[in-house]
Amino acid sequence: MKKILSLVLFFTALFSFAQNRKEIGDQFIKLLFIDNNTEKAYTFFDPEMAKHVTPEVFKTLPEQLEGQFGNFKNVIEVNNESDAYYYYSEFEKEKLDILINFTDSNKIIGFFLVPHKNFDKPDDKTALRIKSDSIELKGTLLEPEENNQKKLVILVHGSGASDRDETIGENKPFRDIAEYLLKNGISSYRYDKRTNSNPEAFNEKSTVEQETINDAVNVSNYFKNNEKFKDYQIIILGHSLGAYLMPKIAEKANASKYVFMAGNARPLQDVLLRQFEYLHSIDPSNVSEKDLQDMKKKVDFLNSKKFNLNTPKEELPMVLSAAYWKYLVDYKPLESVKLIKVPMFFAQGGMDYQVIAKDYVLWKEQLKNNKLAEFKFYQPLGHLFIKISGTPSPKNYEIKGNVDGGFLKDLVQFILK
The missing domain is CATH 3.10.450 (Nuclear Transport Factor 2; Chain: A,)
Incomplete structure (x- = not known):
């Protein structure tokens, strides 16, 4: 972003x-x-x-x-x-x-x-606000008028101040997914991430719990406690950061199924460093040697015993606070994912330079004996699950596309199974 x-x-x-x-x-x-x-x-x-x-x-x-x-x-x-x-x-x-x-x-x-901020229109019948801790999440609830399969998918964003559609350039992957689900009788709720709608609610003491986890859990609880949806299965879909944090979300949400789209299994700081190395290799004018060495220095410090809660954020990757990074340093997703006892679907694009096949293999190896875990690898797809050609790069996000139909069919099949 x-x-x-x-x-x-x-x-x-x-x-x-x-x-x-x-x-x-x-x-x-x-x-x-x-x-x-x-x-x-x-x-x-x-x-x-x-x-x-x-x-x-x-x-x-x-x-x-x-x-x-x-x-x-x-x-x-x-x-x-x-x-x-x-x-x-x-x-x-x-x-x-x-x-x-x-x-x-x-x-x-x-x-x-x-980034564009969505404003609900007074006559928009799909608009739904859900209270989460001290704020209201503004979102869109899509429900099929016929062929209702009694399934509801909650979509959880990746990194950055994403809106409910997870808009990046001309692309809106969450909208694509929600509208495809609707055509197949599946309800969905997607909401503006609090760092988009209420940036003041995220501060130096905030961690990914405040940024992502708590809101996903609170939305899930809203629908589980709503009489209208008492017979529904709740499925939580996470993309990128949302998928990385899914094991933590699952600890509190108690959903029926979980979907991991391009979720990293490795520590976030290591993923960031690898991204910088890759971007430097394809375009040194965009990520210079100085940028790369600066990121490496910060990641090395974060991974060392010198890092502590008093470390200034200027010394840490992406200028995020010590509290934010401390939570992630302590987080072990490959251990936590073993505690999930319901169906899981892991999807990965082969042209994704942000979260790579190595992460997909780590998830798969960890859950190789879990019959509830399904894995699908889509070679032509990038990080947004849109087909791309040529060398993967940030320029892909400037090209308008739509989430791949093959992935969407597999997603629906998993949800309805």
Whole structure:
């Protein structure tokens, strides 16, 4: 996932001038991306913002963004929460939200490019919010109107601030899966990950329990305790990080079946280092030797006895907190998975450079005597279970595709079995 571009992290909490603010944001975006008039666009900034961004730096912004995302095309829709306005925008390479924050005098105090955030429409009958700890998860519940198989699949995201569709570029793998399940009489619930919808709920003390595990368990409990779904089988599907953490989810969720899509069995830090090594090998201009050595140094430190809960996050991979990494250092997925006593389905793509066949083999070897565990390897598929050609790379995510039909058929067969 591309890094969020932020010019200043300063937020206010004001509720007025809604219509004016929308129009101001429209004008600002037009000046910046269409007219290329950065000088006039700069006048929209609050003095506090201007302290952090000089006119000279701001002048180079359109060219930088064009290099990363391609040319700006148009604004698709505008949503807002309090003083935050989300201009869902299409660029050549992907669709993103242009997030603009305003002061009470309608000056811009925050400007970001962030992954798209879903806003439920008032007339959307599939929208469902589920309380999880201190927040409400916003999600989409799809239920078949006929041929209802009384099965419900909960979809659990991979790394990053994913929305409910697990949108990456033009691709929406979770939407593909949910809609295919619906055609086969299977219900599903997919939700915006809390780091997408409520980033304030994730802090320096948070671990993958707060990021992923607890929400998956709370959603499962919601449906198990709901009278409407009392006769349903609950199946939990995890992708990437969600699959890696599935043994921990299973400890608390007590679901009927579990699906592991491209889940790493090795420690996350080792997987990250291998990714850096691979990306450096195919494009040193994207991941430099310095980047690689920096990651290696951080992973070596994390794997050493020197690492402790007081270690500054700047010394750790991906600048994640010591608390976050301590949980994962102690986590042993290959041991935990042996405790699952219900059917499991492990799926892996052969063109996946993020989670590789080695992880798939480790799961398979660990569960070789477990007759409830099924394994399927799909040679042409990448990390999103979309067919790719050529050398696997981040560029694959910029190409629109759909989750492979062969995998989807096997998934349905496993669920209905």
